[in-house]
Amino acid sequence: MKNRLRVLRAEENWSQAELGMRAGVSRQAINAIETGKYEPGLVLAMKIARLFGKRVEDVFVLEDSD
């Protein structure tokens, strides 16, 4: 699963720590999601999408290989 977290975060000029704080998770969690090492659960994915004013599928993209 790919995600547009880094791009969206850059558009908002938010640091990983700031996004993590807003989403209620650690900076390490945001970093792991951005690097694709960790796929968030549904609740966290929806929280993050809501923070950017997007739908979940606009932030997280399911790939054919998933």
Added chain:
Amino acid sequence: MSDTPGRERPDRSSNPPSNLGAAAWVAVTLLFWIAATTVARRVLENDPVGLLARVGTVAVAAGGFIAFAALLVRFVRTLDEFSRRVQLMAAAVAFIVSITALVAADLLQAAHLLGYVPLDGIWVFMLAAWCVSQVAVARYYR
């Protein structure tokens, strides 16, 4: 209900709760467990005569571990989902490492390549494996 949700700007006062208090309690119970186990070993080495004294000593030491484990579980439950994943993976890695080491030690003893391994060394090894696993898993996700 709109397909695209409105942008949410939570205020900064809604920070995730600090886990320091829970972590401190875990550390305190860990120290208590180690102290209780050490004292229990010393007491039992002196061969207390009464059955009740021996059973009670073991129960205090084992109770220290149960308190530590219970508070550790409570602490993990306060973490965010990513940190819980790290803890889960660290526990899994530590379990596999510990079992592998135990089986290897058993076979090495059978092959007369390893001497007596005290039981109290095993839980110290498991504790160390758990700590190292946490560092390794955290580094993997970095």
